[in-house]
Amino acid sequence: MRKIILSILGGLLIVGAYFASQYIADKGDKKRPAPEKVVKTVFTDTVHNSTVQIVIPANGSLVAKRRVELYSEVQGVFRTGNKLFKPGQEYRQGENLIRIDASEYYASVQSAKSNLYNSIAAIMPDLRLDFPEVFQKWQTYLNGFDLNKSTPKLPKMTTDKENYFITGRGIVSNYYNVKNLEQRLAKYNIRAPFTGILTEALVTEGSLIRNGQKLGEYIDPSAYEMEVALSKAYASLLKVGEQVALNNLDKTQNFNGAVSRVNGSIDATTQTITAYIEVKDKTLKEGMYLEANLNAKEESDAIEINRNLMLDGDQIFVVRDSILDIIDVNPVYFSDAKVVLKDIPNGTIILSKPVPGAYAGMKVKPYTATNSKDI
Template sequence: MRKIILSFIGVLLIIASFFLAKSLIANKNKPKPILEKVTKTVFTDTVKNGEVQIRIPANGSLVAKRRVEIYSEVQGLFKMGNLLFKPGQKYGAGQSLIRIDASEHYASVQSSKSNLYNSISAIMPDLRLDFPEVYQKWQNYLNAFDLNKTTPKLPEMSSEKENYFITGRGIVSNYYNLKNLEQRLSKYVISAPFTGILTEALVTEGTLIRSGQKLGEFIDPTDYEMEVAISKTYANLLKVGEAVDLNNLNKTETYKGKISRVNGSIDQTTQTITAYIDVKHENLKEGIYLEANINGEIVKNAIEIDRNLLLEDQQVFVIKDGMLDTMPVTPVYFSETKVVLKDLPNGAIILKKPVPGAYVGMLVKPFQANQTSKP
């Protein structure tokens, strides 16, 4: 019985093997399915070489071009004035910023004036007898002498004898001591050197001011400059008087400036050169952060494209016979988003936007504006 079962199983295996072999032979002779080639639609651009203006980006904050730090050279009480000494207060040119009580020093000046007048008056009889030819000019000097006005300049000495006589009486030394006191008296009033605005006030009315103390800061709010650091690579492109486009961080406002100065040395630490850009505008304030685009050299026979279109081996994709190919190029200048290239022939069709997974030989077709998509 066992032999019959094994014989039956063997016959079944032979029959199954026959049908399996027949099926494999039939499938082998079937034609392979033809895969449909996919053509990708891409954005393209046609190369048209020309002149490309290189723009060097830089940034910095505005600082008033005319700035004065106010210090006191004398000591005294800060007197009340017509305008409060507060940040934001505007002053005209020559208007008093600070008045310091000078009553004690004023008395010393008046005393010295009186001494000088008395010294000259005392020598008038001797001048009339010994130097009659110069008597009148010294008399005229005394007649014009006013204790409430600035001391006038001494008359010119017309002879050596007159010079010895006047100097020997101590008149010349008294005169210069008096002028020194008058000069110091003028320091009790600090006036605005130009029309501007007070940006910092460190004292208030009634404060005892000390000699050498900083009192505040005063600026001209109509004229600013911006300090920018440029790579030494572009040092030869910086020219005094060159126009510069400026804009705020939001790109909502633009201003016009110009390069006023260029530092003559390169920073050894950062290997940059400092340039200063002048800018004037009623909307600007000190401390505003601006971006500048400095015009560099003009590159001829070049084209500017997006930086992400340049491959790592300094090649770009071009379209030839409906397929992607690569072409070597020479990068001239890199910015944050753009690159200037040379050695691309006119009329060459390049990609305008990067294609994910692009490779040499990929089938592509240019995007048409009126092209309709198939359902």
């Protein structure tokens, strides 16, 4: 009896398992609902061809337009002046920058001037007897001869006899020897060639200065130049006097400059041409790094877009009836962030921002104020 009951229960269990498996299989065959197709919203812009100003970016550091490297042509001890010879010290034009002790050399100059005076005085009796017609002008020269002043120019000799007589006494050679010594004496005082500021000082008061030694650097802080290297393609576009907008690296200060010079040759290694931009501003300093934007040329019937909108093969995306398409374009100028394009018909709707994963034939929805919540 027990065996019969167990057989019946086993059969029922098998039947129940069969129906349960059928139920589970039928439930798994139900189709999932199709996902709703998402249409991306894109930012667009309408093409309006116009004249585009092509601006060439460049950068460089400022250098004083007028600068002097100071060197000594004589030897001596650096004497203390009215101002300390230190970087940042300002001087007026003609003011002494450096005074070198010239007391020993000054004595030799005075000795040569005295010898010249004595040589002329020695021939005066002969001039009175043999050349009475020129005696007075030489007497006037002697009367105006001052050892403490620069040696005056010799009187003009009007006849050959006078010339032979004066030259034969060695007066002309003595005169030029004195003038040569006076010229060298002037080198013991180095004066400011223009109003400016000392930017480098390599000697101090009391030090011994040697012939040919560099003493420092002196600049005019009122005008600076910036050297920029540009592609040879713009050689014919650069013009002297062209206005240039400049700014510092932080873009917190703006300056106005002008192209002052353009090099007449192209660098053979880099194929670039050098231009110099002059800029004046009281806040500028030598060595300051600036960015410049040069107006190279105007391109008519063109537009300017971001470079990241360009595709390989000089193509861009356009929107036609809410479908993306690709058209060919003619790029005429590339900058770091922008590109100037031509041959795009007016009224063409183009993307103004790149769309990740975009492809030709992709359905899109142009951005408007009413669908802004979908973005």
